[in-house]
Amino acid sequence: MGLLWFFVAETVSGQASLTLPQANIENGQQYKIQLATTTYNQLLSVAPKIYMSAESVLNSGVNTIPPERIGVQLVSVGGVTLLTSTTKVNLSLISQTVYNGLLGLLPGSVIIEYTIPVSGYAWVAGKYTTNLLFDLGGISVATIASPKLLTLTIPSFITFQPAGNILLHVDNLSYFRSQGISAQQNLSLATTVAHGIRLKTASGTFGYVPHADYSNAPDPHTPVGQVQVQLTGTSPGPPVAPSTDFQVLTPSGGLPVVAGNHNTDMLTYTLSPSALKAGFVQAGAYTANLAYEAFDAGAVPQAGPVGQASVLTVQVDDMSELKVNDPGIELAFGGTADYAQGVSAELPTHLTLSKTTPYEVYIKATSATLNDGQQHTIPVSVVQVGPAAGQAGVTAIQLSETPQKIIDGAAPVVDRTVGIRYSISPEAAQGLLGKPAGNYTTTVIYSFTAL
Numbered sequence: 001m002g003l004l005w006f007f008v009a010e011t012v013s014g015q016a017s018l019t020l021p022q023a024n025i026e027n028g029q030q031y032k033i034q035l036a037t038t039t040y041n042q043l044l045s046v047a048p049k050i051y052m053s054a055e056s057v058l059n060s061g062v063n064t065i066p067p068e069r070i071g072v073q074l075v076s077v078g079g080v081t082l083l084t085s086t087t088k089v090n091l092s093l094i095s096q097t098v099y100n101g102l103l104g105l106l107p108g109s110v111i112i113e114y115t116i117p118v119s120g121y122a123w124v125a126g127k128y129t130t131n132l133l134f135d136l137g138g139i140s141v142a143t144i145a146s147p148k149l150l151t152l153t154i155p156s157f158i159t160f161q162p163a164g165n166i167l168l169h170v171d172n173l174s175y176f177r178s179q180g181i182s183a184q185q186n187l188s189l190a191t192t193v194a195h196g197i198r199l200k201t202a203s204g205t206f207g208y209v210p211h212a213d214y215s216n217a218p219d220p221h222t223p224v225g226q227v228q229v230q231l232t233g234t235s236p237g238p239p240v241a242p243s244t245d246f247q248v249l250t251p252s253g254g255l256p257v258v259a260g261n262h263n264t265d266m267l268t269y270t271l272s273p274s275a276l277k278a279g280f281v282q283a284g285a286y287t288a289n290l291a292y293e294a295f296d297a298g299a300v301p302q303a304g305p306v307g308q309a310s311v312l313t314v315q316v317d318d319m320s321e322l323k324v325n326d327p328g329i330e331l332a333f334g335g336t337a338d339y340a341q342g343v344s345a346e347l348p349t350h351l352t353l354s355k356t357t358p359y360e361v362y363i364k365a366t367s368a369t370l371n372d373g374q375q376h377t378i379p380v381s382v383v384q385v386g387p388a389a390g391q392a393g394v395t396a397i398q399l400s401e402t403p404q405k406i407i408d409g410a411a412p413v414v415d416r417t418v419g420i421r422y423s424i425s426p427e428a429a430q431g432l433l434g435k436p437a438g439n440y441t442t443t444v445i446y447s448f449t450a451l
Helices: 022-027 174-179 273-279 336-341 426-430
Strands: 016-019 031-054 071-077 096-100 108-116 126-144 148-154 158-160 166-170 181-191 195-201 207-210 228-232 262-271 284-296 306-316 320-324 343-355 359-365 369-371 377-379 384-387 404-410 413-424 444-447
Touching (some): 016 031, 016 108, 031 148, 158 284, 158 306, 166 181, 174 273, 181 284, 195 262, 320 444, 343 359, 343 404, 404 413
Parallel strands (some): 166 306
Antiparallel strands (some): 031 096, 031 108, 126 148, 181 262, 195 284, 228 262, 320 343, 359 444, 369 377
């Protein structure tokens, strides 16, 4: 006659409630926790087995997480550690064996270790639930409490990494003509919510520091709105002209949570040729303090906004360019009337000037005389150089091999067209009577400095 042993355990209410820490999400670090999840009550058992499954995917009412994202392993039953007889599995909708032992189990709490490998998955904020289903196998007269609620909470957060400064370095006049100039900036953040980015500037105009050689330059009070800012990449946003009010850079609905929960949002800052000409012709450093805010773009925000700041600098170098558009100037005496009336050549687009600091323009001849190549000469002083009709800001002079100023104290400009008139007056023409026929030439040099 044998003995029959049986145990009666107090029924303990259990469930699994997990919260994935923000730090683990940000760092992609695996998370583990052991929880009393259910209870085992034994009357009689031989070689018992415990099976476990999820009733459904974990559901927040908005989003879902597949149960396979969670690893489970039975740790102990009734206070007895059983790791050597248990197997770690990924939770599944299909029932799986989590305990398969030869000996009977003591009644009591069932402790399960939950493991969540965090990296490589898009964890979206919310409270996700499903039921855990338990069943028994083997030869037993025992029970295990089932179902039990599994809750996984993903916290809502946005963390914003420091934003780098932006430099638009204008060191070539071609930017003013056709290219424009742009620069990119990456904004990095970690988040569990769909997010938006908004931008504002501390002032409506750029701060200005003159070029070192132009220390008394007036502040041009260039509007920061001359710059166009746009979120670029796979989900571009609308172009925005920064102002002192926040403006949203992201598309409607924001940017989704990505695998790994780390977003890099690229902003492109652009100055068009027309914007450069309107506000940045003057050499110097133009600076604007920018404020960014990352915010929860959901219909019902869960995470509070976070901010960062950076400085936008437009650095305009001291650049200059002087073009003579008419390579040859001809003053022709074709008959006696020309000697009586004088001759002239009107060149309405003779010069094109670009200078990002105030400038002067000088002219000189490379020799004191015009020469015909046959040892016949005419003094260059017979030629007068002055403004073409309607041209302001040009002083008339008699040509000389000594540099003479024809434009003085002009403001910075890009591609200013200057009309020039070359002439020989009737009085000067009288001195040419009797000169042998021929082409008398010299070279004329224009410069920004007295060469």
